[in-house]
Amino acid sequence: MSEFDTNIPTTYDPFAEANAEDSGAGTKEYVHVRVQQRNGRRSLTTVQGLKKEFSYSKILKDLKKEFCCNGTVVEDPELGQVIQLQGDQRKNVSTFLVQAGIVKKEKIKLHGF
Numbered sequence: 001m002s003e004f005d006t007n008i009p010t011t012y013d014p015f016a017e018a019n020a021e022d023s024g025a026g027t028k029e030y031v032h033v034r035v036q037q038r039n040g041r042r043s044l045t046t047v048q049g050l051k052k053e054f055s056y057s058k059i060l061k062d063l064k065k066e067f068c069c070n071g072t073v074v075e076d077p078e079l080g081q082v083i084q085l086q087g088d089q090r091k092n093v094s095t096f097l098v099q100a101g102i103v104k105k106e107k108i109k110l111h112g113f
Contacts (some may be wrong), residue, residue: 031103033090035112047083047093048076054102056081062100067092088112 031049038044050056056073060083064071071085085093090110097103 030107030109031097032109032111033093035088035090042086043088045085045087045089045093047085047097048079048081050081050083050102052080056083059083059102063089063093063096066096 029049031047034046034048036044036046050059060071060073063069063083063085067085067087067089069086069089071083074082074084076082090112094105094108094110097108098105
């Protein structure tokens, strides 16, 4: 055996640091507002991370009325309840949540292109 064989680590995980840190995908202290591309120019805005004591259906009703778009509340087994809206409504939703007093501005994370 040469001296090089003893210096090679055998159990190195290159993704250990990324997995150890919080990526922000499922954190409860932030409200995540994302946009997802559908087919063509169509897009979908998702809102997740709102507190459980809020009525998601009432928030959705106000969002739909305010921005003239359709939406739904989806139950995800991993993320809980997620609000989905048609179109790119990221900035509109974030300003609405702050003005309504639902969440503070520094607790909102905007994701997407």
